[in-house]
Amino acid sequence: LDQWRDQLKRYTNVDMRGIRSLRADAEVIIGGMLTRVRPTFVKNGRSAGQRMAMITIEDHTGPIDGVVFSDTYAKFAHLLESDKIVFMHGRVDRRREEPSIVIEDIIPAEEAAGTLTRIVKIRIATVDREGRPRKINGELSQLRNMFRQMPGSAQVYLEVHHDERIVLMSTAFRIQPTATLPGQIDGLLRDENCCTLLGPDNIADTEPSAILKDDSESVVNRLRVDQSDAFCESVDRY
Numbered sequence: 001l002d003q004w005r006d007q008l009k010r011y012t013n014v015d016m017r018g019i020r021s022l023r024a025d026a027e028v029i030i031g032g033m034l035t036r037v038r039p040t041f042v043k044n045g046r047s048a049g050q051r052m053a054m055i056t057i058e059d060h061t062g063p064i065d066g067v068v069f070s071d072t073y074a075k076f077a078h079l080l081e082s083d084k085i086v087f088m089h090g091r092v093d094r095r096r097e098e099p100s101i102v103i104e105d106i107i108p109a110e111e112a113a114g115t116l117t118r119i120v121k122i123r124i125a126t127v128d129r130e131g132r133p134r135k136i137n138g139e140l141s142q143l144r145n146m147f148r149q150m151p152g153s154a155q156v157y158l159e160v161h162h163d164e165r166i167v168l169m170s171t172a173f174r175i176q177p178t179a180t181l182p183g184q185i186d187g188l189l190r191d192e193n194c195c196t197l198l199g200p201d202n203i204a205d206t207e208p209s210a211i212l213k214d215d216s217e218s219v220v221n222r223l224r225v226d227q228s229d230a231f232c233e234s235v236d237r238y
Contacts, residue, residue, distance in 0.1 A: 001033055001060055004085050004109055008032065008059055011087055011116040011199035013206075017061035019101070022203070024094040026210040028101065029116065029200055031087040031109070032059035037080045042070050053080055055103070057088065066090065066101035076106040085109040087116060112199075113179040117154045119198040120177050122185060126162040136160070139189050144173075146188075152176025154197075 001008070008031045019028065036056035042048050050070035056063050066088065068080065079086055089105035107115050122143070128134050147156060152175045160168035177197055185195035203210055 001058075001085070004031075005060065007109065007112055010197065011112045012059075013200040013203045015061045016057075016059050016064045018204070019064055019092060019099055021212050022092045022099070023210050023212055024092055026092045026203065026207070027089075028092060028203065029087060029089050030057065030059070030064070030101065031112070032057045032085070034080065034082055034084050034086060035063060037082055039073075039077075039080075047071075050074075051077070053077070055080065057086070057101075064099070064101060066103050067093075068103045068106075072103055072105070079106045079108060087112050110179075113177055113181070113197055114152075116199045117177045117197045118200055119155050119157055120175060120181065121157045121196045121198060122159065122189075123194045123196075124158070124160045124189060125191070125194075126160065126167075128191075142188055143185070146184075147173040147175050150175045150177075 011029065012031045013029045014022065016030065016032065019030070022028070034055060035058050036054075038054045039051055040054065042050050042052055047070040050073075052070045052073050053068040055066045055068060057066060058064075068076070073080075086109060087107040088101065088103050089107070090101040090103040093100050093102050124136055124139070126134055126136065143158070154175055154177050155171055156173040156175055158168075158170040158173075159166050182193075182195040182197060186192055189195075
């Protein structure tokens with residue numbers, strides 16, 4: 001967990017402790033170490049006889065339980081290994097005393113940069129660290145050529161700074177980043193830490209309606225009856 005601390009903070013929208021304050025069905029991206037993986041079989045419903053799993057995943061703030069239903073298990077069973085660092089996309093289930101997560105997608109930690117990066121932020125200064133002017137036309141051309149070769153969904157924010165002001169911002173490109181991209185761009189621009197990969201925003205900032213207002217709200221959510229097929233194979237049956 002310590003080795004992946006920065007990535008866990010960057011590519012999740014809530015930590016395990018924060019999940020306890022979220023409403024039912026809030027969409028979350030969590031990350032941590034799988035500390036328990038218990039495969040089992042669906043006993044009832046349309047997926048009877050198929051494999052599923054109960055899991056526990058833990059970050060620096062604590063653990064939380066989750067359920068991986070049969071359709072998701074069929075896709076990601078190979079990633080469900082104890083002590084493995086993964087990111088998971090799912091929804092909060094509050095129908096039991098403690099909240100848990102219904103897992104919909106699992107992402108290996110090594111693939112988080114390419115899958116979960118939302119913004120690639122690049123800062124170019126018109127002077128170097130000694131205050132001498134820098135020529136940047138050639139670097140911009142090289143960046144443009146690089147971006148054209150890696151189309152994807154992450155938005156590039158290119159900022160040119162002059163006299164502590166942003167004098168130019170470009171968002172013309174969407175690319176497929178990698179974990180090594182910041183180092184590549186730092187080398188191209190001959191500057192340290194000028195490229196930053198940004199993941200999803202914290203759910204508290206983007207979806208305040210997902211936050212429980214008081215304890216009584218959690219009771220209401222736990223008593224909620226959901227008739228959708230996705231919840232027919234409820235964890236309470238296992």
